[in-house]
Amino acid sequence: MSxxxxxxxxxxxxxxxxxxxxRNLPVERVAFPDVLTLPLxxxxxxxxVPVVSPGDCVRRGxxxxxxxGYVSSRLHAPCSGTVRSVGPAHHASGKLVDAITIDRDRASxxxxxxMRPGDWRTQSREEIVAQVAAGGFVGLGGAAFPxxxxxxxPEGKHARFFIVNAAECEPYLNSDYRILLERTDAVIEGIxxxxxxxxxxxxxxxxEDNKADAATLLRERLPPDLPVEVLVFETKYPQGAEKMLIDAVLHREVPAGxxxxxxxxxxxxxxTVAGIGNMYLRGEPLIERVVTVTGPGIRDPRNLLVPVGTSLQHVIDHCGGIHPETRQILFGGPMMGQAQRFLDVPVMKxxxxxxxxxxxxVVERQEYACxxxxxxVDACPVYLNPSRLGALAKSRLYEDMLDHHIMNCMxxxxxxxxxxSNIPLVQRFRVAKGLLKEQAARERAREVAT
Amino acid sequence: MSSTVNLLVTTSPFLKDRANTAWIMWQVTLSLVPVALLAAWYFGLGVLLIIAVTIAGAALPEWLQARMQAKPPVVSPLRDGSAVLTGLLLALTLPPGIPLWMAFLGGLVAVLIGKTVFGGIGANAFNPALVGRAFLQAAFPATLTTWRPAGGLSDLTTIPATLFSVPFLRSGVDGVTAATPLSQMKFGGELPEWIDLAKGAVPGSTGETGAILILLCGLYLVTRGILKWRIPVAIICTVWLAGTGLHALDPSYADGWFHLSAGGLMLGAWYMATDPVTSPMTQAGCWVFGVLIGLLVVVIRVFGGLPEGVMYAILFLNACTPLINRVTQPRTFGTRFKPGFTR
Known part of the structure; x- marks a missing residue:
């Protein structure tokens, strides 16, 4: 590589x-499922907030x-059909969450x-942002932030630089890579x-350098007058974490917290960038996304274009079913993904x-002494001392963990x-952070009350 | 549910690095095999006997502990290899003519006093192998400073009679004795060329001669991502700089190369000081730890009453480890700013 x-x-x-x-499988469209479940x-x-009721006919898009609210997002129908119900349904988080269920119109x-997003060249910044909100766009890397x-x-702050995150540092996943290769035009329009x-x-x-060919393609296709630089970094986890990527690109640490x-x-x-580009090119809101279906437990690994709301079962059927020895099904990658219990959970944005x-x-979970x-310590990208924090967490000394910057853990x-020693470090940190956040919220509420 | 699969729900990560504690310990043990073989070449096959007996002594407390615990451990502590490693490391620091019963006792004390009483693996404050060695040195000072010259192929199979001496009985013959390069430095005498030292054909503890080989074995562990590499790097640089500096001030002192290749420095730097449990838990701490060990080694060797200072230097710094940890906690990401970029 040059x-x-x-x-x-x-x-x-x-x-x-x-x-x-x-890696080398082009994205293929999965057939529309008969039923779609769209968690709110x-x-x-x-x-x-639903704007349709059971029995309503909806059209795709x-x-x-x-x-x-302000920090929230819109939902669009990923296929034409009839609203069956609005109510609790299985969610990838393991909870029951209200969802809109749509029966597909098989004749459609x-x-x-x-959508008619208009021409961004003549739109003001506020108008473009309003269009992005209208399209229901959220971060497609996993966190789904609107x-x-x-x-x-916020007032007084300005984004001097804009970074497109195509690191895709999670092992196994190729959706971002395939988007770079196959939807280069949409990516450039989005930029x-x-x-x-x-x-x-x-x-x-x-x-990352395992996607260097996609970077080369993008460099070739970028218009020369566009102020864009394509950077290829060492393949290393978590390169795609926002703060790590900013450090890599700009050599700048985002202030803690x-x-x-x-x-x-x-x-x-x-x-997300490609989706926004696609909205302006074709008028499509965020109703489907590229999903890498992979792992030793699925018969035919694929990169699929899946309508949001499609059930896990439908995806499995499309990919030839699972091997009998399959023990875990994850949404997301192996480092930060979520294990699923039910096959009716829907693919989400x-x-x-x-x-x-x-x-x-399946990883060994027998814990040994540190x-x-x-x-x-050598691994932690935010320079914490996980060993020390782990010992504190095991003793439930959660407040002491604050002194060791636990809230900076991502x-x-x-x-x-x-x-x-198979110590469940991050697992304990999640519990600790959850409890600390709850406690802080309670204290704030008490202050407001008095 | 439509599902017929029995799905296991756990939390991420769902990937693990292959290195677990046992793998690490066995890798370190494996990397010492060449060192043990070189020792057998120089000092005869008796070395292998010493190693076997020391390991047996080190394994005994672990085995007893597993047997006696009310709730037996899921995996026997022997399987993690740490007792074997402790025994092997201790054996490599013993003189090649040591009676086997002393070696056994040393292994026993190393693990029992050095580790088990603290609560087992991960809880001990001092390097167990060095605890065993310190015990032997205090209990049997004469034996522990009786050295044999390095031999070769001719006396490969000669096993010194001293090995089989019986406790509490004076052994009749003391065999051939020789002075180590460090005692020659301390108490006067012709210093050997450092290249001979580096190759290891000099009197000394079984496994501590042969600096070059130990260096290579240590580098192997670094490539496997096992070693706290900052510690040996710091020790070696410090010892070399201090030795060379002293030599420049007064040429009657031995130079840096001599200090690096003599005595237990290499074994100590790569295998003893890097014992994960008893060395610092921070990156900066490892540098501090290594530099202080290096300084202390040279100070003891040059100005102290003993010819060799590696063992005491490491044990002393083991005691300082909690303090070093305390003052070298890492700064967290996002607390160093480039001017003009914040807020």
């Missing part, structure tokens, strides 16, 4: 990428739920009822739109991959990955 890998963030781990299973909470923030040609909120910096929406002086596309905008940056996943693991891949080997799981 493009040397640029300097990246410090620490991190090398889990092996396991991407070969689906598939993004961070307030749940969406039609708005079915409006934002439930599933023609898109396109995009229009990111595109609206243009977002450069304008943010008023940024320069955009960067950050990816603050947002990228505090370092004058906004980061968006490449899938934030579902970047579905991973099928067999008995052989031997203080330093591997977790739960990337690198510490648990490297721990030779």
């Amino acid at each position: 493009w040397a890998s640029a300097r990246t963030f410090r620490h991190g781990v090398h889990p092996g990428d396991f991407k070969e299973l689906t 909470s598939q993004h961070l923030g307030a749940p969406s 039609q708005l079915i739920a409006d934002s439930g 040609a599933q023609k898109l009822q396109a 995009t229009h909120v990111k595109l609206t910096p 243009k739109v977002l450069l304008k929406a943010l008023g940024s002086e320069k955009a960067f596309v950050g990816t 603050r947002l990228p905008i505090d370092a004058h940056v906004v980061v968006n996943n490449v899938g 934030g579902t970047s991959g579905i991973l099928f693991l067999t008995d052989q891949e 031997i203080k080997c330093l591997r977790c 739960e990337c799981a690198s510490c648990s990955f490297v721990c030779p």
